[in-house]
Each structure stands twice: as structure tokens, then as C-alpha cells.
Amino acid sequence: MNIQPAEIKNPKSKIRNTLSVWIALAGIVAGLVSIPQWTTNANALNLLFLIFIFITMSQSWNILGGFAGQISLGHAAFFGIGALVMRVLWIGGMEFFIAMPIAGVVAALCAFVVGIPTFRLRGAYFSIGTLALAEALRLTIANVLPTVSTMPARYIAAFDLAQRYYVALAIAVITMLATYLLMRSRWMLGWLAIREDEEAAQATGVQLLWHKLAASGISSFFAGLAGAVFSFQQVSYYPSSVFVATWTFDPVLIAFIGGVGTLIGPVIGAIFFIAIREQLVITLPSLHPIIFGIMFILIVLVFPGGLVDIGTRLQQWMQKRRVKSS
Amino acid sequence: MLLKLENLSKSFGGLKAVRELNVTVEAGEIIGLIGPNGAGKTTLFNLITGTYKPDAGRITFRDHEITRHNPSSRCKQGIARTFQHVRPFHHLSLLDNVAVGCVYGRQTARSRGEAERIAREMLQLVGVHESPQVHAGELTLMNRKRVELARALATQPYLLLLDEWMAGLNPSEQREALGLIRRLRTQGITIILVEHLVKAVFDISDRVVAMDAGEKIAEGTPSQVANDPKVIEAYLGPDMGGE
Numbered sequence: 260m261n262i263q264p265a266e267i268k269n270p271k272s273k274i275r276n277t278l279s280v281w282i283a284l285a286g287i288v289a290g291l292v293s294i295p296q297w298t299t300n301a302n303a304l305n306l307l308f309l310i311f312i313f314i315t316m317s318q319s320w321n322i323l324g325g326f327a328g329q330i331s332l333g334h335a336a337f338f339g340i341g342a343l344v345m346r347v348l349w350i351g352g353m354e355f356f357i358a359m360p361i362a363g364v365v366a367a368l369c370a371f372v373v374g375i376p377t378f379r380l381r382g383a384y385f386s387i388g389t390l391a392l393a394e395a396l397r398l399t400i401a402n403v404l405p406t407v408s409t410m411p412a413r414y415i416a417a418f419d420l421a422q423r424y425y426v427a428l429a430i431a432v433i434t435m436l437a438t439y440l441l442m443r444s445r446w447m448l449g450w451l452a453i454r455e456d457e458e459a460a461q462a463t464g465v466q467l468l469w470h471k472l473a474a475s476g477i478s479s480f481f482a483g484l485a486g487a488v489f490s491f492q493q494v495s496y497y498p499s500s501v502f503v504a505t506w507t508f509d510p511v512l513i514a515f516i517g518g519v520g521t522l523i524g525p526v527i528g529a530i531f532f533i534a535i536r537e538q539l540v541i542t543l544p545s546l547h548p549i550i551f552g553i554m555f556i557l558i559v560l561v562f563p564g565g566l567v568d569i570g571t572r573l574q575q576w577m578q579k580r581r582v583k584s585s
Numbered sequence: 586m587l588l589k590l591e592n593l594s595k596s597f598g599g600l601k602a603v604r605e606l607n608v609t610v611e612a613g614e615i616i617g618l619i620g621p622n623g624a625g626k627t628t629l630f631n632l633i634t635g636t637y638k639p640d641a642g643r644i645t646f647r648d649h650e651i652t653r654h655n656p657s658s659r660c661k662q663g664i665a666r667t668f669q670h671v672r673p674f675h676h677l678s679l680l681d682n683v684a685v686g687c688v689y690g691r692q693t694a695r696s697r698g699e700a701e702r703i704a705r706e707m708l709q710l711v712g713v714h715e716s717p718q719v720h721a722g723e724l725t726l727m728n729r730k731r732v733e734l735a736r737a738l739a740t741q742p743y744l745l746l747l748d749e750w751m752a753g754l755n756p757s758e759q760r761e762a763l764g765l766i767r768r769l770r771t772q773g774i775t776i777i778l779v780e781h782l783v784k785a786v787f788d789i790s791d792r793v794v795a796m797d798a799g800e801k802i803a804e805g806t807p808s809q810v811a812n813d814p815k816v817i818e819a820y821l822g823p824d825m826g827g828e
């Protein structure tokens with residue numbers, strides 16, 4: 260898979276863009292925080308909740324795939340592990356805000372289990388390893404925990420949708436901030452170098468194994484958090500359902516729609532994805548996986564930079580026109 | 586003594602790309618490495634940088650044996666290279682390309698800011714005048730080569746391996762390149778360069794090593810090597826043009 264980051268070339272417009280993106284983001288977050296104050300519409304809150312989960316998952320995949328160039332085909336494994344650990348600990352009586360980071364850490368440890376043997380090998384071994392892990396976990400969990408997991412009655416009685424909404428929002432914002440800080444870190448240079456050319460990166464002093472492990476650990480930590488938030492919100496679900504491949508491929512699709520290897524891509528992709536999916540589920544319920552499949556292929560072939568890239572190109576085109584006309 | 590190669594051998598299947606090679610490099614030298622296509626020059630570079638591990642023999646760098654060290658560790662010890670087929674990081678800005686060297690090389694920049702400051706200096710040094718925000722993939726061949734050199738220099742190497750760095754340059758660019766290489770030497774960097782431009786190699790090198798079919802066939806001052814019958818036969822004879 261050839262991943263091309265969509266970055267803005269003109270330094271001045273880059274600075275202006277980052278600034279306006281941050282102001283817009285701060286405004287959006289403030290707006291989002293206020294939403295439960297003026298609506299209790301469960302559908303709206305649940306939809307936004309899903310968007311937050313998908314932002315987190317997609318950014319998690321993006322850290323590893325978009326920046327470090329290591330393609331996980333089994334991100335559902337880390338999401339599912341996070342969900343499982345959270346459910347067991349939280350229903351077991353632990354405070355949710357303690358159980359959640361533990362779920363993330365366990366997911367990260369699982370990433371090391373796949374990464375340590377496969378990252379030493381060249382080629383697609385890590386991708387295949389993650390795919391295998393997700394499937395193995397799904398089948399195992401389906402056998403070991405075949406029945407629906409339902410919240411205890413007193414948990415259901417105490418259930419507060421607005422609280423779930425805020426937790427999901429907080430995790431998405433934390434993931435975004437972490438990604439932003441990572442992008443400005445020295446490690447990011449090593450990851451980008453590895454994505455571009457492993458041999459040249461090594462010749463420039465980048466240690467491949469450690470960098471790949473760090474990327475997969477951080478990425479899986481956030482995937483685990485996303486899973487934890489999901490299982491914190493679901494009243495009842497089959498424990499194996501959080502390991503199904505859609506929890507891998509929807510985030511990948513979102514990253515590509517928005518823009519792989521960019522900070523804001525997963526946000527734009529998640530909003531776009533959920534909006535379209537909700538429409539399709541109503542109008543063409545059985546066709547929406549096919550439509551997303553076709554969309555994915557089109558984006559990869561025609562717009563590898565995703566919506567972010569289309570946006571910046573449009574902006575540059577309009578700037579040129581303005582310069583011409585003035 | 587900076588680098589010592591003892592009885593170094595490397596085969597690919599049945600092909601002996603480097604055979605029982607012995608070379609010693611002193612600090613501050615410019616060594617020219619010549620030989621016809623397929624002589625094993627690039628393979629030798631790959632052995633020195635650790636991309637390949639030798640089948641037999643020993644590599645000593647600054648009094649430490651590094652025969653089994655991996656490439657990133659060798660870079661941190663002060664060995665840097667450019668690639669025969671130029672390999673900058675295509676989708677990264679020029680600044681990031683070179684900053685990688687500042688962060689991961691022998692000297693470690695303490696922050697992205699410091700790395701970028703040094704990277705700008707390196708880009709100046711090698712003569713890249715494009716905006717540092719441009720992606721390396723958009724540059725001309727010459728500038729890509731310069732960026733790759735800046736990246737190597739950013740690692741603060743003791744030893745720099747240049748694999749046909751001047752190939753594809755026009756005569757005035759070649760003159761410029763030779764000037765740059767001399768300047769790097771005055772900064773204390775030892776250089777081994779592989780070039781098919783025999784005249785340029787003889788001009789700039791303190792010592793020349795000639796290889797053919799994986800073996801060292803001659804070693805000495807440029808004039809000694811230029812007049813060596815084996816070299817004339819193997820290299821200057823049928824295969825004069827090179828690439």
C-alpha cells in the first residue's frame with residue numbers, strides 16, 4: 260500500500276492553516292461540551308458518541324499506519340481487548356477511570372506480543388500477525404464467552420448517557436492532543452523516516468525495532484481506550500462482536516477518507532463516514548458495505564490524500580484565482 | 586587508524602561479491618574506490634555500514650570491532666553514507682529529511698528545534714537553495730543528492746561513504762562537488778568515494794583502491810594505481826566508459 264501524506268507545501272499558508280485549524284477545533288470542542296446541556300436527544304448523543312469512538316480508533320490506526328508506515332490489519336484486536344478488560348474490571352467494581360487506562364495498557368502489551376516477533380522480519384508479517392491475532396481472539400472469545408454481556412441492573416439504573424458522551428469526547432480529545440504532540444516530537448522523525456525508507460532510515464541511525472514497537476504500543480493504547488469507552492457505554496453486547504473485522508476496516512477507511520498521515524484527517528473522515536453511513540442505513544441498508552468498499556477504492560486511486568488534501572488543493576486553487584484577478 | 590577491514594568476504598548464492606578483502610583507512614584520508622561494474626564496490630559499502638553482514642572477516646572502526654553491529658548503531662558510532670541510487674525520504678520536507686540525521690546520528694539534537702536549526706545549516710553547506718519546506722521528491726536529481734549528503738553529514742560522521750555521488754552531474758556540478766568533498770575533509774571527515782569518473786577520483790584521492798570481481802587488485806597513490814597493469818587491464822581496458 261502506498262501511503263502519501265497530504266501536507267501543505269507553502270510554509271506561510273501552513274502556519275495560517277494550523278492556526279485556524281486549532282481555533283476551529285477549540286471552538287468545536289467548546290460547542291461539543293455544551294451539547295448535553297441543551298439536548299437530551301439520545302439519538303444525537305449516541306451518534307456523536309460513535310463519531311468520538313471512530314476518531315479515536317482511526318487516529319490510533321493513523322499513528323501506526325499513517326506516520327510510522329506499519330499497516331495493522333487487526334486493530335479490532337486492540338479495540339476488543341480494551342473493551343473486554345474494561346468490562347471485566349468495571350463490572351467487577353473498579354472505578355471506570357482507573358479501569359480505562361488499564362484496558363489501554365493491556366491492549367498495548369498485546370501489540371508488543373505481535374510486534375516483537377514480526378517487526379524483526381521484513382515485509383507484511385506485522386500486518387498478517389495483527390490480522391491473525393484479531394481473528395484468533397474473535398473465535399476464542401466467541402467460544403469462551405458465547406453469551407451476551409449485559410450490565411448489572413444497578414449499573415443500568417445509574418446509566419447516564421451524558422456522562423458516556425463526555426468520556427468519549429475526552430478520550431477523542433486526548434488522542435488528538437497526543438497525536439499533535441507526537442507529530443512535534445523527535446520520535447516522529449524516526450517514524451516518518453521508517454515509513455519512507457527503512458534502509459535509509461537505519462543508515463541514518465534510526466533503530467527500526469524500537470521505533471516500530473513504540474508506534475504500535477502507543478497506537479494500541481488508544482485503540483484499547485476506544486474499546487474501553489465502547490464497553491462502558493453498551494448496555495449489552497456479545498463479547499466477540501468487538502473483535503470483528505469492521506472494527507479494523509472502518510477506522511482504516513475513515514483514515515483514508517479524511518487523509519492518511521495527517522492530524523485532522525481522522526476527524527473529518529469520522530464525521531463524513533458516520534453521516535454517510537446513517538443515511539445509507541436508512542435508505543439502502545444492505546448495500547452500504549459495498550458502497551463504502553467502492554468509495555475506499557476510489558479514494559485510494561484518485562485522492563490518496565483524502566478530504567484534507569482535496570480541501571487544501573481547493574484552497575490553493577482559489578488563492579491562485581484571487582491573485583490572478585487582483 | 587580509523588577503519589580496518591580484514592579478510593572480508595561476502596557471497597550472494599554462488600557469487601563471491603567481495604573476497605578476502607583487506608583495507609586500512611587512516612583518519613583524514615580521501616580514499617578513491619574504483620572498479621568495473623559488478624566489482625563489489627557497493628557491496629563493500631554495505632558491509633562497512635552493516636546493511637550486509639560479512640560471511641567471514643572482521644571490521645574494526647575506531648578501535649572497536651563492529652563486524653556484527655547493525656546499521657543504526659554504526660551510524661551512531663560515526664559511519665554515514667549516501668546511496669548509489671539516491672534515496673532521500675521522498676514525502677518529507679527537506680528540513681525533516683536532514684533533521685532525521687541530527688536526531689539519530691552520532692550527536693543527538695535535544696529538540697526538534699535544535700535539529701531543524703542544524704538541518705538548515707547542513708542544507709546551506711551542501712548548496713540546497715530550495716525552500717526547506719519543499720518535499721524531497723520534488724527536487725532535481727542534483728538537489729536530491731545534495732539533500733541525501735546533508736542528511737548523512739547531519740549525523741556528524743567520522744567516516745563518510747559516497748557511492749557514485751557525482752554520477753549524473755554535469756562538469757560544472759562535478760567541480761562544485763569536488764570542492765565540497767575537499768571542504769568536508771578539512772572539517773575532519775574521512776571519505777571513501779566510489780566513482781566511475783576515473784579522472785575525478787585520481788584528482789581528489791590521497792589513495793586509491795581498485796577492485797575487480799570482488800578482489801582488491803591494486804592499492805596506492807593515484808599515479809601508482811593508474812599505472813598498475815592489472816588495473817589497466819581490468820578497469821581501464823575493455824570497460825573504460827563505466828556508467
Ligand SMILES: Nc1ncnc2c1ncn2[C@@H]1O[C@H](COP(=O)(O)OP(=O)(O)OP(=O)(O)O)[C@@H](O)[C@H]1O
Pocket residue numbers: 597600602620621622623624625626627628629669
Ligand atoms: N543483494 C544482492 N543480491 C544478490 N547479488 C547481489 C546483491 N548485491 C550485489 N550483488 C551482486 O554482487 C556483485 C557486486 O555488486 P556491487 O553492486 O557491489 O557492484 P559495484 O562494484 O557497486 O557495481 P556498479 O559499479 O555497477 O555499481 C554483482 O554481481 C551484483 O549483481
Ligand SMILES: [Mg+2]
Pocket residue numbers: 626627628669748
Ligand atoms: Mg555500485
